[in-house]
Amino acid sequence: MSKRNALYDFKWCPGCGDFGVKVAIEQALARRAVENQESIEKTVIVAGIGCSGNLVHLQEGPQPFALHGIHGRALPIAYGVKGPRPDLNVLTVGGDGDMLSIGAEHIGPQARRNLNITTIVMDNGIYGLTKGQASPTTNVDVVTSTTRYGKLDDKLNPLMAYLGLGVGYVVSELSSRVKPLGEAIKAAMDYPGFSVVHVQSPCTTYNDTYAILKGDEKKGIEPLAFPIPDTHDVTNLHAAMDLVQGPRIPIGLVYRREGESVAADQRLLDAKIRTKVEQKSVDALLREMVI
Amino acid sequence: MSSKNLVVRFAGEGGQGVVGGADLMASAAATGGYHVLTFSTFPSQIKGGPAWGQARVSSEPILTPGDWLDVLVAQNQYAYDTNLPDLREGGIVVYNSEEFEVTGNSRAYGIAADKMAREAGNPLASTIILIGAVAQMAGIDLNAIEAFIVKRWTRGRASDKQIIDGNIAALRMGAEEGKKSGLSVTPLDPPPVHAEPRVMIRGFEAACLGAMAAGLDTFIGYPISPATTMLTFMEQNLVGKDKFVGQASSEIESIASLVGAGFAGRKVMTSTAGPGLSLMGEGLGLAWMAEIPLVVCDVQRGGPATGLPTKTEQSDLYAAINPGHGDMSVPVIAPGNPEEAFWAAGHAMNWAERYQGPVILLSEASIAERAQDIAIPDASKMKQENRVVSDGKVGNRRYAGDSVTPFPVPGGPGAYVANGSEHDEEGDTTHLPNIHVQMTDRRFAKLKVLEDGTFEAERTSASIALLPWGGSKGSALAAWRELIDEGVDLGWYYTMFLNPLPPALLEALQAKRLVLVPELNYLGQLAARLRSMGVNAQAITQYTGLPFKEADLKSAIRERMAAFK
Incomplete structure (x- = not known):
């Protein structure tokens, strides 16, 4: 239940990874407000459909603007917000179904536009809201309600996909590491291009991966997640690809493309100046058509 | 005698x-003072395939491209064979004698225009040669066409004079051929005198400029025939401070980004055609639910799926009013010609802003591409x-x-969640029956503010009426x-305002014994809609x-009226 709206009755399951992401976003926005002397109303969070998308209703403290849209379309909606309004701070939130299945077609175009948009993907490896169907990041052979005999499709490697599609800033995090996650989201917002913060955010009901991610010595489970070593060169794309090729999941900043200092809206402005584009009134354009 | x-x-x-x-023929005649209207039809390919372009030139205002041809210029045998049935009695054929030979037709004359142009050292001028011949045969003043040539090719370049001289020579060469043919059609009346300056404009240009005149600042689109011209026009002309034009990667992206931009306070529009409109269904539903102002210009083409990408039809009316699932009724304005397209586009922008939701500007291939x-x-x-922008007094109760x-x-006060799920006053998702009723009623009640549409009414005492829509208005x-x-x-x-219909128009139609609705589709979409509203259409x-x-x-x-009695 939202503290802001007592009538709002959506609930995440106890222990849901998305709680951590929500708090991390609140922390990142609070820090940004102070550091940039920017009102919270300058931030827009675009949410997809799924458990994760409900984050915008559960957000506590000072409220940003939000748009809870349709399944899979958070990225193009964010493009429409940010393109003509570069003054706004734009985030998107969505799950692995929303971003990597129905919405996957939008990652490439968004990476190429490279607007300063921060996308947070909450990956729980399952469709939670529709009660447990296989998603692109569900492991092979896993039995779900849509994979009765085990999942046949290969598992998507999301971090490799982002790098391959040209995303210039890629972070991998765990929802349980709230503070580092908040800092990572803040840093991603500060990056002047398109950034993806991919968060392992376990679903306690349909795909509880907490133990697998962190490991459990007593039970003899090797941790799936591992911290990215300090020696990793974050500006080296090949090194980043080597790092993410799996099967273990690196945690930390995976890749930051060098030389990204000019935001896309500034490039547009520069192009207009360079080509000496003049704004003409409708009347002037009509006068050009006079016979 | 003259025509x-x-x-x-x-x-x-x-x-x-x-x-x-x-x-070119139309532009030349318009420069000479005539009224003109063009129509063209061509297949969906870069080169090849049967194509034709038609120019109607008149001393009076023009309503249609014209049923019958006075002159057919045929470039090949197929073009001759398939277009000859449209030639009026006493009409003339000018054919490309390098390509084929016409026998047994005393009203046909062959000109090797390409060869003549090449030999004159101006291979691009073959069309001008043909225009010279046609002008001669139709009694159009060649001086007026020369004036057009001078105007058209005076571009401030060193080559201007050479091109102009070459084209005028080509025009004269063509006129000589016209004389040699010994053929002529009834000469055209002299052009009318115009008190006001006139523009030669295409439907898509008029729609773009109308939207801009109403304050459009953001346009995002995806190429699709026959709507691409609007995207390219905007890329060229919607420029300057705080203007944004973007190319999306699909129509799904176009509509989603338009929702984002409308939400962000911008005045937004996109253009598309049938297949794109289909893909936009869910996004238009989002704009309706979340109450985001935006305009989609649907330039109708033929058929479902890919259908007839470059042909004209009026078969998207159902899809325009109900583009997606669930209860919604999207406002639709359909202009009947380029002049109306200017005002209709502005009105669509204003409607979107006024009721805060999506509006469809329903155009057609034949209007968008028509020059007039x-x-x-x-x-x-x-x-x-x-x-009306919130001052924050009601907080987030948007x-x-x-x-x-x-x-x-x-960026301003009143931060809330714009929501495509059913929502309460603050935009938070809810499933409560009473709130779904309240919000559905709210969304439909908003349409009331759009009942300012105007309409034409003549001979209102007649018990049978004609009600065309869109591009069928002219015919x-x-x-x-x-x-x-x-x-x-x-x-x-006649009205451009198809949804909601002007209430007084609906009342008048309901009182008729019969309303005949000419429309370019199989289903009779407007007639069916009118019948559901108690009109015998x-x-x-x-x-x-x-x-x-x-x-x-x-x-x-006539047949329908006779059958009804």
Whole structure:
């Protein structure tokens, strides 16, 4: 239940990874407000459909603007917000179904536009809201309600996909590491291009991966997640690809493309100046058509 | 004897300049003071395939491309064979004698225009040679066309004089051929004298400029025939401070990004055609639910799926009003010609801002691509409505109340969640039955503020009425005028505002014994909709991918009226 709206009755399951992401976003926005002397109303969070998308209703403290849209379309909606309004701070939130299945077609175009948009993907490896169907990041052979005999499709490697599609800033995090996650989201917002913060955010009901991610010595489970070593060169794309090729999941900043200092809206402005584009009134354009 | 009209068709293959030929002919005649209207049809390929362009030139205002040809310019045998049936008695054929030979037709004359142009060292001038011949045969003043050539090719370049001289020589060469042919059609009346400056404008240009005159600042689109021209026009002309034009990667992206931009406070529009409109269904539902102002211009083409990408049809009306699932009724404005497209586009922008939701500007291939001379629209007369922006007094209760409420713009006060799920006053998701009822009623009640549509009404005492829509207006009006002259008692009604219909128009139609609706589709979409509103409407349909011929409409109307009695 939202503290802001007592009538709002959506609930995440106890222990849901998305709680951590929500708090991390609140922390990142609070820090940004102070550091940039920017009102919270300058931030827009675009949410997809799924458990994760409900984050915008559960957000506590000072409220940003939000748009809870349709399944899979958070990225193009964010493009429409940010393109003509570069003054706004734009985030998107969505799950692995929303971003990597129905919405996957939008990652490439968004990476190429490279607007300063921060996308947070909450990956729980399952469709939670529709009660447990296989998603692109569900492991092979896993039995779900849509994979009765085990999942046949290969598992998507999301971090490799982002790098391959040209995303210039890629972070991998765990929802349980709230503070580092908040800092990572803040840093991603500060990056002047398109950034993806991919968060392992376990679903306690349909795909509880907490133990697998962190490991459990007593039970003899090797941790799936591992911290990215300090020696990793974050500006080296090949090194980043080597790092993410799996099967273990690196945690930390995976890749930051060098030389990204000019935001896309500034490039547009520069192009207009360079080509000496003049704004003409409708009347002037009509006068050009006079016979 | 002289004639008020000249209809010339250039027929051949795509890439042979047949559409360009008709355009050039029309531009030249317009420069000479004539009224002009063009129509073209071509397949969906870069080069090749049967194509033709038609120019109607008249000393009077023009309503249709013309049923019958005075001159057919045929580039190949196929073009000759398939277009000859449209030639009026006494009409002339000019054919490309390098390509084929016409025998047994005393009204046909061969010109090797390409060869002549090459030999004159100006290979690009073959179309001008043909225009010279046609002008000579139709009695159009060659000096006026020369004046056009000078104007068209004076571009401030060193090569201007050479090109102009070459083209004038080509024109004269063509005129000589015209004389040699010994053929002529009834000479055209002299052009009218115009008090006001006139523009030669295409439907898509008029729609773009109308939207800009109403304050459009953001356009995001995806290429699709026949709507791409609007995207490219905007890329070129919607420039300057705070203007944004973007190319999306699909129509799904176009509509989603338009929702984002409208939410962010911008005045936004996209253009698309049938397949794109289908893909936009869910996004239009989002705009309806979340109450985001935006305009989608649907330039209708033929058929479902890929259908007839470059032909004209009026078969998207159902899809425009109900583009997606669930209860919604998207406002629709459908202009009938380029001049109306200017005002309709502005009105669509204003409607979107006023009721805070999506509006469809329903155009057609034949309107978008048509070039016509019109009196220069007075852009200063365009109203510029802007959504009422929230001052934050009601906090985040963006969806409070039972009709339109102030709009919080990101960066300003009133942060809320714009929501495509059913939501409460603050935009938070809810499933409560009473709130779904309240919010559904609110969204439909908002349409009430759009009941300011105007309409035309003539001979209102007649018990049977004609009600065309969109691009069928021209043929219908021409047919109606002739029927009235012939003593038929038939009412005339017309509106661009198809949803919501002006209430007084609906009332008038409900009182008729019969309302005949000419429309270019199989289903009779507007007629069916009118019947659901208690109007005894019958559709007169055509689904050839081409506009109505005036004569066909006239006889269809007579038949329906006779059958009804």
